[in-house]
Amino acid sequence: RYFHFCKLPGRVMGIRLLRFTSVVIIVLLLVAGALTALLPTIKDDKLPNSRREPKTQSQSALDSFTLIMQTYNRTDLLLKLLNHYQAIPHLHKVIVVWNNIGEKTPEDMWNSLGPHPVPVVFKVQSVNRMRNRLQNFPDLETKAVLMMDDDTLVSAHDLTFAFSVWQQFPEHIVGFVPRKHISTPSGIYSYGSFELQNPGFGNGDQYSMVLIGAAFFHSGYLEDFQRQPEAVYALIDETQNCDDIAMNFLVAKHTGKPSGVFVKPVDIRNLEKDTNSGYSGMWHRAEHLLQRSYCVNKLVNIYDGMPLKYSNIMISQFGFPNYANHKNKM
Amino acid sequence: RYFHFCKLPGRVMGIRLLRFTSVVIIVLLLVAGALTALLPTIKDDKLPNSRREPKTQSQSALDSFTLIMQTYNRTDLLLKLLNHYQAIPHLHKVIVVWNNIGEKTPEDMWNSLGPHPVPVVFKVQSVNRMRNRLQNFPDLETKAVLMMDDDTLVSAHDLTFAFSVWQQFPEHIVGFVPRKHISTPSGIYSYGSFELQNPGFGNGDQYSMVLIGAAFFHSGYLEDFQRQPEAVYALIDETQNCDDIAMNFLVAKHTGKPSGVFVKPVDIRNLEKDTNSGYSGMWHRAEHLLQRSYCVNKLVNIYDGMPLKYSNIMISQFGFPNYANHKNKM
Numbered sequence: 001r002y003f004h005f006c007k008l009p010g011r012v013m014g015i016r017l018l019r020f021t022s023v024v025i026i027v028l029l030l031v032a033g034a035l036t037a038l039l040p041t042i043k044d045d046k047l048p049n050s051r052r053e054p055k056t057q058s059q060s061a062l063d064s065f066t067l068i069m070q071t072y073n074r075t076d077l078l079l080k081l082l083n084h085y086q087a088i089p090h091l092h093k094v095i096v097v098w099n100n101i102g103e104k105t106p107e108d109m110w111n112s113l114g115p116h117p118v119p120v121v122f123k124v125q126s127v128n129r130m131r132n133r134l135q136n137f138p139d140l141e142t143k144a145v146l147m148m149d150d151d152t153l154v155s156a157h158d159l160t161f162a163f164s165v166w167q168q169f170p171e172h173i174v175g176f177v178p179r180k181h182i183s184t185p186s187g188i189y190s191y192g193s194f195e196l197q198n199p200g201f202g203n204g205d206q207y208s209m210v211l212i213g214a215a216f217f218h219s220g221y222l223e224d225f226q227r228q229p230e231a232v233y234a235l236i237d238e239t240q241n242c243d244d245i246a247m248n249f250l251v252a253k254h255t256g257k258p259s260g261v262f263v264k265p266v267d268i269r270n271l272e273k274d275t276n277s278g279y280s281g282m283w284h285r286a287e288h289l290l291q292r293s294y295c296v297n298k299l300v301n302i303y304d305g306m307p308l309k310y311s312n313i314m315i316s317q318f319g320f321p322n323y324a325n326h327k328n329k330m
Numbered sequence: 331r332y333f334h335f336c337k338l339p340g341r342v343m344g345i346r347l348l349r350f351t352s353v354v355i356i357v358l359l360l361v362a363g364a365l366t367a368l369l370p371t372i373k374d375d376k377l378p379n380s381r382r383e384p385k386t387q388s389q390s391a392l393d394s395f396t397l398i399m400q401t402y403n404r405t406d407l408l409l410k411l412l413n414h415y416q417a418i419p420h421l422h423k424v425i426v427v428w429n430n431i432g433e434k435t436p437e438d439m440w441n442s443l444g445p446h447p448v449p450v451v452f453k454v455q456s457v458n459r460m461r462n463r464l465q466n467f468p469d470l471e472t473k474a475v476l477m478m479d480d481d482t483l484v485s486a487h488d489l490t491f492a493f494s495v496w497q498q499f500p501e502h503i504v505g506f507v508p509r510k511h512i513s514t515p516s517g518i519y520s521y522g523s524f525e526l527q528n529p530g531f532g533n534g535d536q537y538s539m540v541l542i543g544a545a546f547f548h549s550g551y552l553e554d555f556q557r558q559p560e561a562v563y564a565l566i567d568e569t570q571n572c573d574d575i576a577m578n579f580l581v582a583k584h585t586g587k588p589s590g591v592f593v594k595p596v597d598i599r600n601l602e603k604d605t606n607s608g609y610s611g612m613w614h615r616a617e618h619l620l621q622r623s624y625c626v627n628k629l630v631n632i633y634d635g636m637p638l639k640y641s642n643i644m645i646s647q648f649g650f651p652n653y654a655n656h657k658n659k660m
Contacts, residue, residue: 157533165643178648178656194653203487205649205656262648264656312649313495314656318508318592318642319535323524326508326535326594326644 064092065144065163065216070133072099073279075106077271078150082110085148086117088156090163092142094120097135099128130282131236131243136222143170145222149213151281155267161317162263166216169261173251175215178207178262181296181308189300191245191292199310206310209248210260214268217251224250231302235295241282242295249299249307258311266321394422395474395493395546400463402429403609405436407601408480412440415478416447418486420493422472424450427465429458460612461566461573466552473500475552479543481611485597491647492593496546499591503581505545508537508592511626511638519630521575521622529640536640539578540590544598547581554580561632565625571612572625579629579637588641596651 067085071078078096086094098105105122121139125132133147144166146159154176166174181189182196190196198205228250236243251259272281282288300306318326397415401408408426416424428435435452451469455462463477474496476489484506496504511519512526520526528535558580566573581589602611612618630636648656 160532161534161642168643194649194657198649202490203650204491204647205653207648262656264646312491312647313498314646314648316594316644316646317534318537318644319524319528320533320642323535326592327524 060092061142064090064142065146065166066092066140066142066219067094067146067148068097068133068137069094069148069150070097070099070130071150072128073277074150074275075100076277077275079106080271080274081148081150081153082120084153084156086120088159090160091118091146093118093139095137095139096120096122097133098122098124099132101125101128129237130240131233134222134225134243134247136226140219140222143219144216145219146216147212147214149281151270151272151275152214153269153271154214154265157317157320158263158265158267161320162216165261165263165315170218171251171255172258173210173212173215173217173248173260174263175210175212175217175260176263176265176268177211177214178260179209179211180205180207180310181209181306183306189293189296189306191289191296201310201312204312206312207260207262208252208258208308208310209245210262212244212247214265215260217247221247221251221254224254229302232299235298235302239291239295241288241291242299245292245295246299249303252307252309253303256309258309260311261313261315262311263315266317390422391472394420394472395476395496396422396470396472396549397424397476397478398427398463398467399424399478399480400427400429400460401480402458403607404480404605405430406607407605409436410601410604411478411480411483412450414483414486416450418489420490421448421476423448423469425467425469426450426452427463428452428454429462431455431458459567460570461563464552464555464573464577466556470549470552473549474546475549476546477542477544479611481600481602481605482544483599483601484544484595487647487650488593488595488597491650493546495591495593495645500548501581501585502588503540503542503545503547503578503590504593505540505542505547505590506593506595506598507541507544508590509539509541510535510537510640511539511636513636519623519626519636521619521626531640531642534642536642537590537592538582538588538638538640539575540592542574542577544595545590547577551577551581551584554584559632562629565628565632569621569625571618571621572629575622575625576629579633582637582639583633586639588639590641592641592644594644594646596647 067088069078069081069085082094082096085091096105105124107122110116110120110122123132123135123137123139144163146163148154158176162174162176166172179191179193180196180199181191182199183189194205225247228246232246236246248259285291316325397418399408399411399415412424412426415421426435435454437452440446440450440452453462453465453467453469474493476493478484488506492504492506496502509521509523510526510529511521512529513519524535555577558576562576566576578589615621646655
């Protein structure tokens with residue numbers, strides 16, 4: 001029909017139809033072009049040609065956490081725990097700090113047993129140091145760190161809840177193991193747990209530290225840790241202990257508040273006895289607690305004061321495992 | 331000896347001694363004068379002649395709270411409770427909201443049984459209204475209010491702890507009785523407690539309100555309550571109920587966060603059965619819970635949206651009554 005119309009140049013009606021058709025076609029092309037331009041921006045604010053990722057970078061950084069687990073001489077426990085922890089909700093990545101110097105990591109075996117829910121990176125260390133786990137790992141992409149000892153099993157329910165608590169208290173160490181210091185008339189401090197007298201502020205007990213071997217804290221504190229006095233590193237290296245006490249000092253100094261928030265675990269287990277390695281963990285050394293009291297006093301010298309503050313807040317999950325945990329006569 | 335020396339005017343030694351003695355006496359007088367001038371200013375920085383008061387005004391305002399207890403037809407319970415509550419640590423004053431219209435308050439009897447640890451004021455009401463207790467009483471001098479129903483006994487330990495928690499969360503209603511709303515596919519809300527399905531955010535339960543009949547909150551919220559839409563007062567007056575739900579809406583709107591923080595009570599008792607009055611409290615009315623669901627939906631209309639937010643944080647006192655409440659296998 002088009003040619004037909006063209007062949008009748010003198011016909012006004014033909015020219016009108018031609019113009020009309022052209023206009024319609026042009027309009028349709030414009031509409032199609034507009035739709036093509038609009039649709040991707042409504043659905044997706046990424047640049048074209050970028051690979052599809054389940055979440056944007058910034059969302060993951062806030063909504064998920066990185067597990068950092070240091071391991072020494074307990075690879076059987078490590079692998080058992082990794083099977084559990086790799087499936088925890090909101091986990092972004094696992095960083096295994098490999099303190100087995102000169103020994104190959106189980107990375108090949110790990111990969112051969114894939115695929116895995118999250119990436120796991122093995123960071124091979126050159127020296128077996130307790131404070132290796134407190135490096136500011138470039139692999140860290142999240143704001144939150146979950147630090148776990150390689151013999152500690154905490155249930156997914158506890159971790160999910162504690163993570164939600166951390167999100168409400170991001171400047172604190174939110175974890176499952178509370179400890180305290182007490183001062184004595186001589187001015188010398190002592191480190192301990194419930195067995196020590198309470199600090200005397202009314203009834204009940206108090207805690208002034210939350211241990212980082214089962215806790216969430218802000219990844220920014222790993223950055224801060226790199227800027228501490230040399231004497232702190234020397235102390236931790238000398239004792240192969242007390243990195244967690246040092247972190248509590250750091251956080252307390254930074255916030256001016258109690259460093260930790262204690263979340264009461266429903267299901268936390270120590271798997272030490274289950275290892276085939278025969279290795280039973282640093283805290284069994286005879287001098288362990290004495291060392292920690294020693295560390296508290298040394299750190300007070302280094303930081304020129306005692307920054308730790310007491311708290312008696314204990315947080316549990318409302319109605320879990322069931323409503324009996326809060327139901328009362330009212 | 332003095333006259334003896336005077337009578338020997340020509341004696342040089344006498345004149346020297348005279349000068350020496352005079353100097354000594356003058357010095358001693360000066361020292362005494364200095365001591366007299368110094369001592370009061372080191373000990374006491376108040377203006378002279380001001381009456382001795384245990385604390386400055388501003389200290390009391392922050393470190394103590396005012397108990398507001400509304401009462402209707404249960405004067406026996408009221409007096410029993412006042413004997414208990416008047417001795418709670420950090421209590422500044424008690425305000426009794428007297429809803430027994432036309433009936434004399436027990437003020438004379440109260441005074442005859444003095445002295446009492448704190449002042450108690452009886453605010454005689456002209457109409458028996460549930461919301462009488464939410465007036466912005468001029469007698470209020472503290473930042474914190476403890477509001478108690480006249481049949482509720484909470485232990486001093488619980489109150490002392492909850493007050494310390496409120497001081498860490500002053501914009502929230504910190505109390506012992508959690509409740510929640512749930513939404514249904516129809517968009518209609520329902521009010522209830524643990525018996526309702528949890529709102530479905532993972533495991534465990536959630537709460538979105540903390541009832542003010544056993545709770546601490548900031549006195550500023552009483553001020554805010556005077557500035558609510560008329561429809562709110564009409565609703566509370568119509569139902570003689572729901573003033574606490576309205577307060578939770580107010581606080582949630584103000585903070586954009588969950589209105590309450592639930593502190594799990596160790597020892598909370600309802601003394602209803604102990605009254606001689608035969609009066610058993612509003613919540614026994616058949617329509618009580620239905621009314622509260624009705625109120626939730628009306629308030630959503632009045633405030634043009636649902637401001638209540640869920641929380642699953644349950645706070646307990648670490649190591650009280652004993653360390654068994656937190657000790658675990660770790």
